[in-house]
Amino acid sequence: MPEGHTIHRLAADLSKDFVGAPVSADSPQGRFSEGAALVDGEMMLKSEAWGKHLFCHWESGNILHVHLGLIGKFRPVDPSLPPPDTIRLRLSNGSKSWHLTGPQTCAMVLADDLKHVVAKLGPDPLRLGVRGIRRFLQGLSSSNKPIGAALLDQSLLAGIGNVYRSEILFLCGIHPETPCNAITDHDGEKLWNLTVDLLRKGRKLNRIVTVQKEDSGNVPLSGNEREDSVYAYKREGLDCKRCQNQIQITSLAGRSMWHCPSCQER
DNA sequence: TACATATGATCAT
């Protein structure tokens, strides 16, 4: 589930559930017992996201740093159920309980560490909105990597993952192999603004929906929620929602990549 | 049961 929209939503939901009252923290799995003990019983001051990184700030100055990676999950659960033994971190108060499993990163850090993590990240569309355009365009112009590879580079722009990269390039009509520095400022702005819009929508819906209203009737509904919500991701061999061609799958930067050969000409 | 796969990232070769 985790691209930037998920983490920003997570930060907001955790704030809603935990900021303002003492929180108990423990590690049923045992691998984060020491970290959890550092904030157990404290108040959470705020919870925020930078790209795909989540930071929860506590009274003591300790900061919980979580990166979900590919398979991590952080979700609300029924507080009355016993935690499975795979739960790295459990946060609860009287009425709410959340379970973290399979994170790539789960650590208790200090403000300086947060600063170092954030310093390596490119502009975050959900934090900056239109104000991030300059940095993004500058990043594009100084790289000759294929745009399809660059969009996964968190130092160019923070928060995009493998679903959004295919979808964004489809909607902008850009071929994934196009070198970054061959992309005009006009197209770069389009890329950025579209990314802002899509991530905001994803944060609001808590899922990735990229299909625009005007295209939604072009291909019959499949009944598969994901397939109906996207143009390209995992739709290889299926009809493009904008033309008569079929979506193709390729590999780029070690991950599967999908595009429409006629809507996204080289 | 076993295996493949997953919306990530890092480190080794």
Added chain:
DNA sequence: TGATCCTATGTAA
């Protein structure tokens, strides 16, 4: 480029 880490889920055997 490939191996590796982390866990859950769906499909195959």
